[in-house]
Amino acid sequence: MTNNITGFYEELVAHGLIVPSGLEGAFGRGEVFEDVLDRFNALITRVSKEDPAEVYTFPPVIDRTILERVDYLDSFPQLVGCVHAFSGDSRAANVLSARVHAGEPWGDLMDQTAVSMNPAACYPLYPILQGTLPPKGRLVTMTNWVYRHEPSPEPTRMISFRVREFVRAGSPDDVVAWRDDWLQRGLEILLSLGLAAKSAVASDPFFGRAGKLLSEGQEAQKLKFEVLVPVISLEAPTAICSFNYHRDHFGQVFGIRTHSGEVAHTACLGFGLERVVMALFKTHGFEPIAWPQNVRSRLWP
């Protein structure tokens, strides 16, 4: 296998694992790719079946005011995707049609709506946690499509992808203990699949020059960890699982309180499902039937 960007993309296409869609970062997924993805997600469900997690599924779109309230437009304006729509009459529709058929831009004929793409699997959940948590807090799991506006020919850098997420809300001690426990569990799950996984302190791509300071602060305080596996290159391994400790950020914004009345803390972890699948193909080859038996037995139990 090759270690260059277009090489790996083309190999995934040649093996029918993905199919180009005309958009960078939003290819179609073939049957075998999707089967491995579902099986990995099912493995996570099996491993966590004793955890008392509530299960939700959210659409790929989100209430725009959630992004406004959590300062997403300050931190990551370059990644947001807003849904704009047409609210004109027949006359305006004729203008729109004429522009489309003339090959002219027509985005200015659309208006912003209440809808944005969901940039993080956990965001739709926080408003729902509003109020007082039960004594031991809450644990929720979800598999949601998320959107980041960073089109790229690099196959692991998608604009639209799925994340299997867990969110823990509760007291600071409970939340940090949960995060530390899952850092170990997440690493073990990925190691058990024969992936050369390593955990590391990480930071988010905050926008601009001020963003650099935010990233440095996040690293210094060890608020974000990632589990990395080589997919595109050995030197810059790909994050396939990430852990974020938000302290009281979402608790403050959405009025989430612990049973004893303090502002709740939250943390989340997410497996980037397509990235896990790509890491498996990169590591074990493009034919799952030929993968090592100990890996197969985890996914085809």
Add this chain to the structure above:
Amino acid sequence: MTNNITGFYEELVAHGLIVPSGLEGAFGRGEVFEDVLDRFNALITRVSKEDPAEVYTFPPVIDRTILERVDYLDSFPQLVGCVHAFSGDSRAANVLSARVHAGEPWGDLMDQTAVSMNPAACYPLYPILQGTLPPKGRLVTMTNWVYRHEPSPEPTRMISFRVREFVRAGSPDDVVAWRDDWLQRGLEILLSLGLAAKSAVASDPFFGRAGKLLSEGQEAQKLKFEVLVPVISLEAPTAICSFNYHRDHFGQVFGIRTHSGEVAHTACLGFGLERVVMALFKTHGFEPIAWPQNVRSRLWP
């Protein structure tokens, strides 16, 4: 159970089947709702397992030029959702931030991108079918999230939902025969679940006054059928499965040819998965454990 709009929505919420998200038509799905949805989708897979269908999964977003090429902006401008994004520098980001924090509109600071929401599960497929089909044509199945910008408090009228789709491409005779066969199969599947399903000739909500003529022509030519089940009201049952015969529309636009060199015809059918689930809850009650045994045995085989 009640037959009014907000009544059914509130019952779904009260039973934990869905959870409000702040957006009309984009609620969260609870564990039981999602389990029934997955099980219905698996039933479709079992029923069709002898069909030689290729399987794909596409993201909820689509190349905007596909919508332009198929005249979607002429037919349904009111339903389109376009993804706009921010491409400004630090100065522009400061303006954006100030607007957000002042509670002022900021949509004009976003630019249209190459990305739109996908309005129909089958659209991402047609460009991929370009070229000459094998002798018997192609059959493809997909489960995709689709978007229609028609927010409503009516729970079956969603902006973001999933469709289990089949697409047939080939000669006119093969395509029509396949459509007719599935009209019967689709109806039988839904009847076997105890749903009061009926098929009917139908039309799409084409925009404006000219659109009314298009709808009438579509009905006169019997290009669209739906399977309807009462969910919100007996008088206006809800379409939970729809069948569209496109004749050579997509074949022309995307250069799809039959093995003998003619422009290929296409047809598709789609089960609106959330609507099927709601029809089941409406018909059999909010506790799947108490559903009739013959219905349960189909979904919990």
